Amino acid sequence: xxxxxxxxxxxDEYFLEIAQVVAKRSTCLRRFYGAVIVKDEIIISTGxxxxxxxEANCTxxxxxxxxxLNIPKGERYELCVAVHAxxxxxxxGDPVKMKGATIYxxxxxxxxxxxxxxxxxxxxxxxxxxxxxxxxxxxxHGAPVEYAKVR
Numbered sequence: 001x002x003x004x005x006x007x008x009x010x011x012d013e014y015f016l017e018i019a020q021v022v023a024k025r026s027t028c029l030r031r032f033y034g035a036v037i038v039k040d041e042i043i044i045s046t047g048x049x050x051x052x053x054x055e056a057n058c059t060x061x062x063x064x065x066x067x068x069l070n071i072p073k074g075e076r077y078e079l080c081v082a083v084h085a086x087x088x089x090x091x092x093g094d095p096v097k098m099k100g101a102t103i104y105x106x107x108x109x110x111x112x113x114x115x116x117x118x119x120x121x122x123x124x125x126x127x128x129x130x131x132x133x134x135x136x137x138x139x140x141h142g143a144p145v146e147y148a149k150v151r
Contacts, residue, residue: 011041012104012136012144019106019117020138022046023085027057029064031073031115033085033107037093037132044097047088051081058082074120086123090130099131106138116140118147 009017015036022034027050037045051057058064058081065079083091086105090098107115117137119127124147127135135147 010144012146015043015102015104016106016136016138016144018043018046019085019104020108022048023107024048026050026085027059028082029058029062029110030067031107031109033105033115033117035085035089036104037089037098037101038104039097039101044101045089045093047085047090047092049082049085049088052083055081077120077122084120084123086119087126090126090132093130095130101132102134102136103127103132104136114138114140114142118145 015038019034019036022036023032024034025048026032026034027048031049033049035047036043065081066076069076069079071079085107086103089103103119105117105119107117109115116139119135119137124135136144137147139145
């Protein structure tokens, strides 16, 4: 039976929505990203951007060095204390289960607008190394975007 007034999301939309919820756990002051690794419509792992375990989070210190230096998105990641959402999802996942999986990435800017979810070069290399076959991210206009080529 069809649900009145509710559109059933596609699998990509569904897992991107879950990635958006995961992003709410982010401890970054600039952008909040969440990643979900899925195989056969089963969630294998999740991750959000934040400081490594046991280190102070930017939300706790109230300080972001990249923000203080007015560094644009995509530059000088080595200054950031955070681990990216994609990296945390890979670190937390079972390598055997990740082979052939899909990673979903979604994010928000500090003002609540949708952040472009395309993974950075380092994350793309980690995704390839984890043998994940497909990347789907939330585009700036809120629509799912499939990354052109993982391998």
